[in-house]
Amino acid sequence: MSTTIDFSDVQGTILRGYRVDLARHFILTVTNGPKAGAFIEALVDGTDGLPRITTAVHIKPKPECFVNVAFTAAGLTALGLSDQELTTFDAGFQRGATNATTAGKVGDTGSSAPANWVGGLSNGAAVHIILSVWVDDDPAVLEKVSATLRAAFAGCITELSAHDAKALPDNHVHFGYRDNIAQPTVDGAPPRKRQIPDDQPVVPTGEFLLGYDKAGGGQYSVQPSQLSKNSSYAAFRILEQDVVAFEQFLDAYSKTAGISAELLAAKVCGRWRNGNPIELQPDDPGTFLPPSEVNNFKYVAPQLPPDDTLGLKCPIGSHIRRNNPRDMAVIGTDSVHHRIVRRAMPYGPSYDPSVPDPAPVKRGLIGYFINASIFNQFEFVQSQWSLRSSFVKAATAPGDPDGTNGNAYFNISGQDVFLGVNDPKSSSFTLAAIGQGGTNNTTITGFSRMITTVGAAYVFFPSMTGLRYLAGLLQR
Amino acid sequence: MASPLSLFMPVIPGTDLQKMAQDLAQFQTALGEALQSIGTVHYARTLILDGAMPNLQVGAGSKPTDNYVLAIITEYDGSFDDYIGDFASQVGDVFNAFLKYVVGGAAIIPVQSNQQAFLEYLKTNDASQAPTATPIYQAYDATVQEIYAHGIKPVSGS
Numbered sequence: 001m002s003t004t005i006d007f008s009d010v011q012g013t014i015l016r017g018y019r020v021d022l023a024r025h026f027i028l029t030v031t032n033g034p035k036a037g038a039f040i041e042a043l044v045d046g047t048d049g050l051p052r053i054t055t056a057v058h059i060k061p062k063p064e065c066f067v068n069v070a071f072t073a074a075g076l077t078a079l080g081l082s083d084q085e086l087t088t089f090d091a092g093f094q095r096g097a098t099n100a101t102t103a104g105k106v107g108d109t110g111s112s113a114p115a116n117w118v119g120g121l122s123n124g125a126a127v128h129i130i131l132s133v134w135v136d137d138d139p140a141v142l143e144k145v146s147a148t149l150r151a152a153f154a155g156c157i158t159e160l161s162a163h164d165a166k167a168l169p170d171n172h173v174h175f176g177y178r179d180n181i182a183q184p185t186v187d188g189a190p191p192r193k194r195q196i197p198d199d200q201p202v203v204p205t206g207e208f209l210l211g212y213d214k215a216g217g218g219q220y221s222v223q224p225s226q227l228s229k230n231s232s233y234a235a236f237r238i239l240e241q242d243v244v245a246f247e248q249f250l251d252a253y254s255k256t257a258g259i260s261a262e263l264l265a266a267k268v269c270g271r272w273r274n275g276n277p278i279e280l281q282p283d284d285p286g287t288f289l290p291p292s293e294v295n296n297f298k299y300v301a302p303q304l305p306p307d308d309t310l311g312l313k314c315p316i317g318s319h320i321r322r323n324n325p326r327d328m329a330v331i332g333t334d335s336v337h338h339r340i341v342r343r344a345m346p347y348g349p350s351y352d353p354s355v356p357d358p359a360p361v362k363r364g365l366i367g368y369f370i371n372a373s374i375f376n377q378f379e380f381v382q383s384q385w386s387l388r389s390s391f392v393k394a395a396t397a398p399g400d401p402d403g404t405n406g407n408a409y410f411n412i413s414g415q416d417v418f419l420g421v422n423d424p425k426s427s428s429f430t431l432a433a434i435g436q437g438g439t440n441n442t443t444i445t446g447f448s449r450m451i452t453t454v455g456a457a458y459v460f461f462p463s464m465t466g467l468r469y470l471a472g473l474l475q476r
Numbered sequence: 477m478a479s480p481l482s483l484f485m486p487v488i489p490g491t492d493l494q495k496m497a498q499d500l501a502q503f504q505t506a507l508g509e510a511l512q513s514i515g516t517v518h519y520a521r522t523l524i525l526d527g528a529m530p531n532l533q534v535g536a537g538s539k540p541t542d543n544y545v546l547a548i549i550t551e552y553d554g555s556f557d558d559y560i561g562d563f564a565s566q567v568g569d570v571f572n573a574f575l576k577y578v579v580g581g582a583a584i585i586p587v588q589s590n591q592q593a594f595l596e597y598l599k600t601n602d603a604s605q606a607p608t609a610t611p612i613y614q615a616y617d618a619t620v621q622e623i624y625a626h627g628i629k630p631v632s633g634s
Contacts, residue, residue, distance in 0.1 A: 091592050216565025218588025331515040331554070331621065332562030376561035376591070384558055393515050394624035402627065409625035 003188035003205045003212060007056035009230040011461045013068045013132070013343050014208060014370055015056040015189045017180070020066065021137040023165040023345050024146060025236070025366065027119050027457075028129040028157045030078040033474040035156030036129075037079060041471035042152070043069060044464060050152055051133070051145055055464060058190060065145045066134040069467070070234060070368075070459035072096060075128030080473030081227075088223040089460065092374035093233055097456040098124030106382040107421045112453035118238070119161025121455035126160065130236055130459055132368075163238060163455070165345035165366045171275075173346050174241045174363045175418075176265070178275030178288070182295050182324065184208075184339040198295045200326055203339050208232055208372050215337045220372045227470065230463035234368040235378040237344070238455035241364040243351040245450045253444045257431055267431060268417040270320030277320070282313040299328045302398055309395050309408055311432045316392055316412040319419070322385045328408070329393035330385075338381050341370040364451070374458050386416040403436060410438030414445075422449040478518055478551040478619075480604040480612045484525075485578035489542035493534065496546070496577045497524060503570045510566040511550075512630060516559070516620055520550040522574075546578055551612070553619040560595045564588050 007015070030036040039050075046052025054066040071079070073086055073094055086094060095102045098114040098121075108114060114122050121127055131149065135141045146162070153159055171180040181196060184203045206214030210221055211229030221228045250261040257264060262285070266272040272285035279297045280289065288294070299314065299321065301307040308314055309328070314321055321328065325335045348363025371377030384391050395408040414428030415421060424446045433440040462470055487496065500522055511517040525532045527543030534544070556563070564571075568588040575581030580597065587594040599605060604612075624630065 214588075216561075216588055217568055218564070218586050218590075221589065329515075332559050333513075333565050337562060337565060373561065380558060380561070384555075390554065390619065390621070392621070394621045403625070407625045409621055 005056070005188040005205060005209065005212075006230065007058075007190065009464045010056040010209065011068045011070075011232075011464070012054035012056045012066060013134075013368065014232045014341070014461055015186065016058075017183070017192065017343065018054075018066045018134045019193060020134045021167040022139065022142050023132060023134045023367070024142055025163045025165070026129075026131040026133075026146075026149065027121060027127055027160040027162070028131060028153070029120075029126050029160055030075065030128045030156065031158050032156040033079055037471040037473060037475045039152055039156055040069065040079075040467055041475075043067065044467045044471065048152065049148055051148070053464065053467065056190060062136065064135065064141055067132070067145075068461065069129060069131045070236070070461045071129055071470070072124070072127050072457055072459055074125050076460065076470070078128050079470050081470070085223050088221070090220070090233055090374050092379045093458045093460060095458075096124045097235070097458045098122065102379070102458075105379055107387050107415075107419070108453045108456065109421055110423075111449070112421075114456070117453070117455045119163060119455055121161075121238075121457060124457070127457050129157070130457060163347065163366055165347045168346050168350055173365055174243050174348070174351055175246050175269075176243075176273040176351075177269055177271060178273070180342075181271070181275055182320070183341060186341070188212075194291055196291045196295045198326075199298050200324075201336050203336055206372060207337070207339055207377070208341060208370065210372055214372065216333065224469070226468075227460075227462055227466040229465070231466050232370055232372055232461045233374050234343075234370040234459050234461060235374060236368055236455075236457045236459055237453065238347075238366045239364045240362060240452045240454045242450045242452070243363065244357065245448065247353065249447050249450060253447065256444055257442050259431075267315050268318060268429060270314050270318035277314065278318075279308060279314040297326075299326055300395075304398050307398050309397050310406045310434070311408065311411045311430075312434065315429070315431060316408055317389060317414065317416070317430055319416055322416050323381055323419075325385070329395050330391050331393055332384075332391070338377050338385075339371070340377055340381060341368075343368045343370060362454075364454070368459075370461075382419065386419040387421065388415070389413050405434045406432065406436060406438060411441060413443055417447070418451055420449070422447060424448050477617055478553055478612065478614055479556065480609075481548070481550045481552060481556065481598070482603040482609075483548040483598060483601050484603050485546045485548075485574075485581070485601050487524075487544035487546055487577050488579055488581075491544060491577050493524070493540060493544060496544075499573055499577075500524070500546075503573055507567060507570045510570065514559075514562065514566050516553040518551040518553075518620055520548065523547040523549070546574060548574075551614070553621075556598070557595060560591050564591050564594060 042048040042050045051067045173179045187202050187205045204215050205212035210231045254261040254264040266278045274285045299308050344365045344367025347366050369378050389412040396403040411432035413430045427447050428445045431442040525545040526534045528541035564587045572585050584590045584593045
């Protein structure tokens with residue numbers, strides 16, 4: 001495969017990680033469509049003193065800032081797209097993140113319900129644009145760019161809120177794990193600066209950009225055609241992490257399971273907190289593996305070892321195995337059809353266990369989960385793989401066709417410990433052991449949700465061609 | 477708890493019955509392999525009915541009519557809606573071949589590129605979702621994968 005993509009027509013964050021430490025996401029409402037169109041046009045061209053929208057073309061030297069812009073369905077309407085045209089967009093995108101069906105589907109219920117969301121995101125009809133700015137590491141630059149943008153909002157756009165993110169050292173997230181390791185390899189996309197190969201097929205371009213062949217044939221597209229090719233979608237999410245509750249969970253349930261807290265942390269995630277996959281380092285975290293190894297593994301092999309069909313090393317219900325089952329047999333198709341590019345960064349102060357928080361502290365992860373179909377990718381992964389355990393196909397280990405040592409079907413329960421709803425009445429996580437029918441498994445139950453959705457929006461990232469078209473709709 | 481799909485698709489008047497029947501037969505192996513791969517379908521069969529016949533059956537040597545109906549009837553696990561993308565990927569080419577014979581089918585070919593329209597078409601033509609449909613009877617409450625996990629082997633060649 002060698003698809004050619006016009007990088008100058010693609011918004012950069014879809015295909016490139018910017019490798020920066022600071023981000024700010026503006027949540028915006030359009031109050032004057034024609035003037036907002038002119039603002040977008042100026043962003044596309046980098047005129048009127050505004051920063052230019054960043055494309056996927058590699059820029060050297062590194063620019064002062066990176067800027068991308070995305071629109072909700074309500075935002076496209078505010079800029080002049082017709083209802084008829086909107087019906088050609090992704091089904092999930094049309095519903096939107098605050099829709100009750102959406103919320104139920106992805107587990108944004110209870111404390112995570114849209115009614116509780118911050119920064120104006122609870123009113124989906126008023127959320128039109130998310131404008132994101134990334135800068136290397138200088139807060140003064142972020143403030144300077146923000147001031148320029150805010151001045152340009154006057155008379156056409158109202159700022160509902162702005163949400164900052166700041167990278168933690170070594171790409172860690174608040175639960176203590178090293179993150180930003182696994183990303184899909186997208187056909188035709190620019191190579192990552194730091195190559196981290198995986199043992200998975202290259203994902204067809206059409207899984208991340210409209211107008212290209214996708215896995216399983218066909219293409220995603222929208223009308224009008226100017227908005228279609230080289231555009232994409234994302235679920236923007238603000239996920240608040242209760243670090244104290246997570247540490248208490250590890251402390252209490254590691255005793256229940258009879259393992260160390262760090263091993264339980266590795267089992268529920270699928271990676272040790274240093275980033276090493278438990279599939280390759282089943283007994284201890286070891287030293288951080290080189291990039292060529294740290295993501296280069298499968299779960300299924302023709303012989304034992306290294307086969308882990310039964311999830312004895314990396315639990316089938318672990319976070320990384322649910323969200324990317326790799327070569328594990330799942331109902332439907334396979335993981336290639338449901339990959340997601342993650343562009344998220346921590347927010348809030350880092351957690352220091354030696355200095356307990358004097359009061360509840362807001363910290364978590366904020367950013368985009370990018371895909372060419374919110375319905376088939378983000379929503380599918382969340383609703384079918386994170387929130388259910390019935391997606392795993394029956395499978396036995398090599399040389400054990402009758403499942404004397406167990407069957408994958410029995411070795412998963414409950415929901416993703418990180419991304420599940422995890423009502424204590426039904427929450428469950430299985431640590432598999434050899435034994436027919438899962439009879440020797442250890443299952444921990446009764447734990448609560450530790451990551452709460454405090455904001456979300458489904459957005460469309462138009463191509464540069466699409467941005468120009470959209471900008472001109474109400475100006476013509 | 478399995479769900480029924482009872483798809484009845486009116487055939488375009490003037491369709492060559494023999495050609496359609498040949499296509500149906502030709503794609504049975506591919507359909508079976510795809511359904512096996514999906515892993516949620518208990519049973520599936522395709523039928524051609526003739527609304528012009530008293531018993532609805534296509535008679536041997538009967539004269540061509542304009543009242544054929546192509547039927548696909550299955551029982552499956554889980555959510556059809558959520559898995560429509562996977563379904564289109566796995567059996568899309570088979571459905572593309574079938575849909576060219578039925579009223580309204582051409583507008584959703586290829587189904588891989590028209591997933592939501594494909595889903596709407598299936599819902600519209602699914603007699604199991606009609607107001608007069610009665611609940612499905614089932615002799616057991618187990619998914620396909622649960623049955624396999626308990627040692628029942630997949631049917632070879634299905």
